[in-house]
Structures are given as structure tokens and as C-alpha cells.
Amino acid sequence: xxxxxxxxxxxxxxxxxxxxxxxxxxxxxxxxxxxxxxxxxxxxxxxxxxxxxxxxxxxxxxxxxxxxxxxxxxxxxxxxxxxxxxxxxxxxxxxxxxxxxxxxxxxxxxxxxxxxxxxxxxxxxxxxxxxxxxxxxxxxxxxxxxxxxxxxxxxxxxxxxxxxxxxxxxxxxxxxxx
Numbered sequence: 001x002x003x004x005x006x007x008x009x010x011x012x013x014x015x016x017x018x019x020x021x022x023x024x025x026x027x028x029x030x031x032x033x034x035x036x037x038x039x040x041x042x043x044x045x046x047x048x049x050x051x052x053x054x055x056x057x058x059x060x061x062x063x064x065x066x067x068x069x070x071x072x073x074x075x076x077x078x079x080x081x082x083x084x085x086x087x088x089x090x091x092x093x094x095x096x097x098x099x100x101x102x103x104x105x106x107x108x109x110x111x112x113x114x115x116x117x118x119x120x121x122x123x124x125x126x127x128x129x130x131x132x133x134x135x136x137x138x139x140x141x142x143x144x145x146x147x148x149x150x151x152x153x154x155x156x157x158x159x160x161x162x163x164x165x166x167x168x169x170x171x172x173x174x175x176x177x178x
């Protein structure tokens with residue numbers, strides 16, 4: 001599975017850490033207009049929450065990072081989707097949070113043969129998934145643009161799902177503060 005990640009902020013870096021350590025996945029491209037390759041490598045390697053990454057990561061060229069022996073293209077496009085994307089991509093993960101990007105991503109998916117995941121609510125997605133609640137509803141044949149949920153729903157969703165399965169919730173209200 002060849003993966004591109006657009007947006008290497010907090011969520012993007014968390015996903016990158018998981019992907020680069022999985023032997024079945026190949027991260028081929030990272031795009032973030034606000035990070036230099038140097039700052040990205042530093043933030044990925046020294047995370048205050050997830051700890052230091054033990055693996056070697058270094059910059060090969062201004063647009064290429066080496067993680068262990070894997071080459072990853074690193075770009076800084078403000079709008080990645082205005083550029084030509086590799087045809088051998090299987091998955092695009094957009095963790096940029098920019099709605100305009102997601103509208104363009106929907107058009108690209110319709111032209112190409114790959115899946116996309118948006119890491120927050122997007123009203124034009126084929127399905128919205130909250131893991132621990134409804135991931136079993138995903139159908140790979142008809143769901144190409146998948147959105148996950150905001151952090152509050154991801155945190156409370158599985159718990160409410162379990163309570164609902166046991167006792168049937170009639171209604172409720174949740175207040176969150178950031």
C-alpha cells in the first residue's frame with residue numbers, strides 16, 4: 001500500500017509514526033507547506049507525548065527524507081492537489097484540516113483509482129467512521145472518501161456505543177472544552 005500524507009501537524013505525525021513502522025505499508029510522500037524537512041524530522045523524532053523515535057531519520061536532499069532505508073518525498077505545496085500526483089498511490093490521507101483541499105481531493109478520487117481518508121468530519125465523504133463504533137459499515141467497493149471524526153467523538157464514541165448496546169440510550173448531551 002503506497003500512501004501519501006498531506007498535512008504533517010499533530011495528527012499527521014502520529015499517523016506517519018504508525019505507517020513508517022508497519023511493514024505492509026509504504027509511505028511514499030509527505031506534504032506540509034508550513035514545515036521544512038529539518039523541522040519535520042525533528043518534530044517526528046522528538047515527540048513530547050509519544051517519546052523519541054529510535055529509528056534513523058535524515059534528509060537526503062531538500063525534497064527527500066530517508067527513514068531507515070526507505071525514501072520518502074517531502075514537499076511544501078500550499079495546495080498539493082494542484083500538482084500531478086503519482087499514479088501508483090493507493091491511499092491519500094489528508095490531515096491538513098483545509099476544507100478546500102478536501103473538495104479537490106473528492107474530484108481527484110473520482111478520476112483515479114485510490115482511496116482517501118480525511119482525518120476530520122467532511123460532509124461530502126462517502127462514509128464517516130468512528131473506530132470502535134461503526135468501522136464494520138465500511139465497504140471497500142463503494143466507500144472511496146472516508147472521514148473520521150473530531151477528537152471528542154473519537155474519545156466518547158466507543159464508550160457511548162458500549163453503553164447503548166447494553167442499555168439503549170434515548171438521548172444525551174455532551175459538552176466539550178478546548
